[in-house]
Amino acid sequence: MASRITPGQIKRNNRKLIYDYIYQNKRVSQQDIAYALRLSRPTVAASLTEMEEDGLVFRDGQVDSDQIGRKAVAYTIADQHRIAIGVELMRKVVKIIAVTLYGEVIMREVYTILFEKTEKYYKTVCDTIMEFITKNDFQDEQILGVGFAMQGLVTADGKKVLYGVILDCTGLTTDVFARYLKYPCLFVHDPEGAAFSELWVSPELNDAIYLSLSRHLGGALIADRQVRSGKHGHNTTFEHIQMKPRGKLCYCGKRGCMETLLSMKELMGEREPEDFFRAVRSGEAEEAAQWAEYLQNLGRLISIIHLVNDVDIILGGHLSAYLLPEDVEVLYREVNQLVPFEEKNDYLLISKMPRHSITVGAALPFVREFLDHVGHEAGM
Ligand SMILES: [Zn+2]
Numbered sequence: 001m002a003s004r005i006t007p008g009q010i011k012r013n014n015r016k017l018i019y020d021y022i023y024q025n026k027r028v029s030q031q032d033i034a035y036a037l038r039l040s041r042p043t044v045a046a047s048l049t050e051m052e053e054d055g056l057v058f059r060d061g062q063v064d065s066d067q068i069g070r071k072a073v074a075y076t077i078a079d080q081h082r083i084a085i086g087v088e089l090m091r092k093v094v095k096i097i098a099v100t101l102y103g104e105v106i107m108r109e110v111y112t113i114l115f116e117k118t119e120k121y122y123k124t125v126c127d128t129i130m131e132f133i134t135k136n137d138f139q140d141e142q143i144l145g146v147g148f149a150m151q152g153l154v155t156a157d158g159k160k161v162l163y164g165v166i167l168d169c170t171g172l173t174t175d176v177f178a179r180y181l182k183y184p185c186l187f188v189h190d191p192e193g194a195a196f197s198e199l200w201v202s203p204e205l206n207d208a209i210y211l212s213l214s215r216h217l218g219g220a221l222i223a224d225r226q227v228r229s230g231k232h233g234h235n236t237t238f239e240h241i242q243m244k245p246r247g248k249l250c251y252c253g254k255r256g257c258m259e260t261l262l263s264m265k266e267l268m269g270e271r272e273p274e275d276f277f278r279a280v281r282s283g284e285a286e287e288a289a290q291w292a293e294y295l296q297n298l299g300r301l302i303s304i305i306h307l308v309n310d311v312d313i314i315l316g317g318h319l320s321a322y323l324l325p326e327d328v329e330v331l332y333r334e335v336n337q338l339v340p341f342e343e344k345n346d347y348l349l350i351s352k353m354p355r356h357s358i359t360v361g362a363a364l365p366f367v368r369e370f371l372d373h374v375g376h377e378a379g380m
Pocket residue numbers: 239240241250251252253254257259
């Protein structure tokens with residue numbers, strides 16, 4: 001049965017189409033919009049006037065129009081009409097970031113605040129977030145929400161930590177922060193945040209496994225451009241695949257997990273990655289051997305992933321900034337020794353966003369939500 005579309009719905013749909021078109025094309029004229037979307041000029045003009053009044057778009061100089069020799073008013077997105085805050089809670093520091101509607105970083109700060117499960121800590125973190133907001137003159141109505149990247153698995157609704165042994169925060173809920181903040185709050189499992197960032201900067205990406213090679217090992221599964229956490233929320237927790245039953249103790253309580261072989265913590269301890277890789281690249285024997293062993297273990301993990309899920313594998317996390325094409329070649333060699341069939345070496349990708357991916361990724365769900373619903377705001 002055909003459903004009836006009301007004039008209000010048509011108007012809202014047009015508004016969203018026009019907003020999306022300007023968002024994608026950055027600076028466009030009324031004529032360009034009308035032509036591209038096959039809408040009448042008066043329809044586009046009325047919608048633009050409304051969106052200008054609402055602060056969603058603004059006039060930004062002129063662009064060449066299709067008509068020869070004539071300039072037309074350019075419209076552009078007010079990219080800070082709304083912003084989102086990303087917060088990464090770590091053992092010794094709290095990182096805070098603000099991103100625009102294009103997911104671009106406006107401001108980033110790192111504060112030394114030791115993690116503890118106390119009311120004082122939750123309040124200090126929230127006071128710091130408020131200070132960050134005030135200092136940067138962000139207005140309450142601008143802020144879509146605050147995403148907290150957690151070193152732990154979180155529930156599908158992003159309200160609770162399911163398993164957070166690194167910071168001993170299992171069971172923590174967003175309420176502990178939300179009670180001090182006026183904005184919606186959400187928890188994001190940290191590698192999933194990094195995967196959101198990767199998706200954001202990779203429009204061509206559909207299905208992939210994201211490997212987070214950071215201080216701790218982690219992963220995320222991307223399918224149809226969605227990050228999938230799984231039935232119980234622990235998809236791609238490669239870090240706890242046991243490789244050596246008598247190996248080193250993992251923070252989970254078991255021995256010889258991938259975490260004990262592939263975390264940056266195990267690879268370089270408290271050393272700065274810059275120093276470690278300087279030594280590796282200049283051929284220092286000890287570091288070069290550690291790195292060779294790391295790549296061998298990483299190759300083993302990649303071979304397992306590759307056999308289970310034949311998709312691109314993104315080498316992400318802090319370590320990805322130091323990976324060279326020659327390392328990727330070593331990885332392919334390792335994998336090819338373990339995989340029984342020959343195939344192209346075309347599935348390992350180095351992350352496009354090695355820096356701030358987790359903090360930005362924690363903010364992005366709010367931006368996505370806003371962009372998906374432009375034109376459908378209350379009262380329209
Ligand atoms: Zn473990």
